[in-house]
Structure formats: C-alpha cells, structure tokens
Amino acid sequence: HLTLFVTAHSEKERLEWEEVFIDKILRLVDGVSVYDGYGAFRMKDGSIMKEHHSRIEVFGEDAHEIHKLYTWIYPDLLDYLFRTEQECVLVLMNGNSSLIYLEDPTPVLP
Numbered sequence: 001h002l003t004l005f006v007t008a009h010s011e012k013e014r015l016e017w018e019e020v021f022i023d024k025i026l027r028l029v030d031g032v033s034v035y036d037g038y039g040a041f042r043m044k045d046g047s048i049m050k051e052h053h054s055r056i057e058v059f060g061e062d063a064h065e066i067h068k069l070y071t072w073i074y075p076d077l078l079d080y081l082f083r084t085e086q087e088c089v090l091v092l093m094n095g096n097s098s099l100i101y102l103e104d105p106t107p108v109l110p
Helices: 011-025 063-084
Strands: 002-006 033-042 048-058 088-093 096-101
Touching (some): 002 011, 002 063, 011 048, 063 096
Antiparallel strands (some): 002 048, 002 088, 033 048
16 A cells, blocks of 8 residues: 655646656556645744645555555655655555655655
C-alpha cells in the first residue's frame, strides 16, 4: 500500500501534479484512488494554516510491487518538491512513513 500527499501553492498547480503522479503510477499498476482533503499546521506566529491536498492511494499485489512503484515515482517526487517549493513530501509505504527533503534526497524510513 502506498499513499502520497500532493499539495501546491495553487489549486491549479496541485491538480497538475496530481495528474503527473496518476499518469506515472498507472503505467505500472491498474488503478489508484484519489481523495481531496486538507491538512492544517501551526505557523511560527501561532496562526493556523490550512492547505488542500490530494491523497493518492495505491494497493499493490505485495511489498515488492509497492517498492518498485516508489522507486519509479521517486525522481518525480524530487521534481515536485523543487518545483512547488515544498519543505518535504510525505509518502506512506507498506505501513512505514517516508519523508523526502530537498536538502537530503535520501528517503528516511523508520
């Protein structure tokens, strides 16, 4: 199981990146589920910021298929981070979280 959260500074940009990931994922697997939602976080000044996201979910045959998919989209994750100026991207893979940062392009797995 792989879950990817896609956000951006504009709705148009978010939906464009959603399509990039859906297109790439569907080259390896037969289907994905996509959910619109939002997350919230507290800014340094104490205010609360809400941010819309697309949650892309993929269920694979086994852990190997999910790892293969993750490797397949990883270059696009880095491109997405750079172009949308995100601090990091969160990917959930087979029950483990992976935070990818531009400063260190190596995924951090627990």
